[in-house]
Amino acid sequence: MSCRANSRSFWTVYGLPLVISGALLSSPLTAYGQRTRRDGGEGVVTRSSKDFLKAFREVVAKSVRSTVRIRCDDELAAFGVIVGADGWVLTKASELKGKIVCELHDGKELVAKITGVSEAYDLAMLKLDAKALSPVEWRDSKEDAVGSWVATPGMNEAPVAVGVISVAARGISGSELARRGASGGFLGVRVEAAKVGVKIVQVISGRAAARAGFEEDDVILAIDDKKIANPEALFKMLGKTKPGERIRVRLKRGEEEIELSARLGGRPLERGEFQNQLGGKLSDHRTGFPMVLQHDTVLRPVDCGGPLVDLDGKVIGINIARSGRTETLAIPAETIKTLLDDLKSGKLAPK
């Protein structure tokens, strides 16, 4: 398409165009952007500047006492939230490893033990040998509308960062979870639902399916003898595989049924994902949470796991992931409250 080619010289001056190409398995990386040197704004005090964060000292004055800094094997890992006076701390599970040490607001350092883990929400309950700590004051996130300020307290007087609520707490649908969570081997086909099986509408050149001889209009019937009924089932199945693994795929081609063996590749970075990396590191575990509150605070992955407070200083959630260029996700307070007992009691004991 000539008009697109013509426009490249233009985009390279200012950056990447923001349109994205549809389906998950199809979009190739289209990296036609150049680094630019634009930055700052003549003297504008942005949300990330120290001067700006000062205004939020009062907002986090109380919650900083309920925030702990977590280091694993002496490395910065996450923040944590004190949820019980007798040493209960909630944090992001997947950042934990090795020897876990919590630094309290007063500077005291204590070794922690994991007592419970919620895999779905990526939350871990830690137990410290401590008494008379200051637990957080929860508030249902739904009491704060979209556009409300949120602050992430750290170990200092001013918060680590601030932002606003971008999207109110919402449940993530099963199919979106399946799509977003897909992380296994990469087949390299674009598909749509068919009466029986899953129809291939595009075979991406050079990828596993193309190398194995897949063709457009082939219908995937089964993988490794397991029936594939719909695209979701295919995503789920591929999600369990690893790059380098071989799968046997039974296909219907015209009237014939054939079986091909494909060696799965690694998933290429999509254009959307590529753009999401522009602007800072993202959490490794950043998708798949069944209920999330989305805000626009710019957080480092190691600054997740701690409380998220509103202007009244009430804790409306726990930051669970830096998940994209535009988004940070928190597990809303109302969801956390339903998990606390099970995480403490050992009902959700770590594996």
Next chain:
Amino acid sequence: MRNHPRLSLTPSSLPRIALALLLGMAVLTPLLAETRPPALDKAVPENIQDLRVIQERVKKVTAKVSSATVGIRIGDAAGSGVIVSKDGYVLTAGHVSGKPDRSATIIMPDGKRLKGKTLGSNVGIDSGLIRITDKGEWPFVEMGEASKLKTGAWCLALGHPEGYRPGRPPVLRLGRVLERKDKLLRTDCALVGGDSGGPLFDLDGKIIGIHSRIGDRLTINIHVPIDTYRATWDRLVDGEVWGDGRKRGPYIGVEFDEESTECKIAKVEKDSPAEKAGLRANDVVLSFDKKKVEDFADFLASIKKRKPGDEVPLQVRRGAEILEIKVVVGRHPANR
């Protein structure tokens, strides 16, 4: 003359409350009628009270403008847009709307899907327009003025990062204007693929920009200034594509016989204005609007002076006959 909403500049001398009534924007009145709290314009919020004032305004604006912020799907590509008239004109980015006359799907915040058609775009500045073709009345927002913005002004970005997702309303980001030029606004409202074409609002809930592109830092988010949409409204509505050397000038769709010393037609393009007028291969054009045509270059120069839509009488020799043929000048197809 096509029917489209008048979106002319409003004289700034009018008192704000009168303005609100004049526009019939009853919803907007509470926002505009109150005197603007100083906290909204401070370089740095000083305390929790200042933050509260900003928060209340941001919440109010978001609640008001979300309903007009839409997702757009054209073929395999996903972007965003914003409705600016009751009858369904949708502003978007030029690289989202692309060529004119393509079918587009407009996705309302509640997931309702509407049919639409792409109109014009300025490829250079990246402005684009789409029209909802389904019958109905749609929620819309007003266009503001980017040229009056000061750097440091608060702004709200809405849109659909990574494309529309069922159950997720338009996503809010708050930032400040970091740089303003005639052809672009730069803010720290973080954008990503799928946001393209989405609206940037000021604290009065008026559109000041349309999301266009990003750089590798969170302070490089580029928006098309809204003023260009107003200034080029008729061209966008007419489906013109221009800018970046891709002009869609006047056109009638004939090829000429280069061997001929006269203005002899070698080929008439399919579906062109020339074909519709009844011109044929081997016709020789003698005059254009009663002015004698010497050769092909002469004829071309005459066409270029006309606007698409103009009807022009031609005198044509076909065999032994002399014919009078009226041709309506068209616009050069976008894909050339």
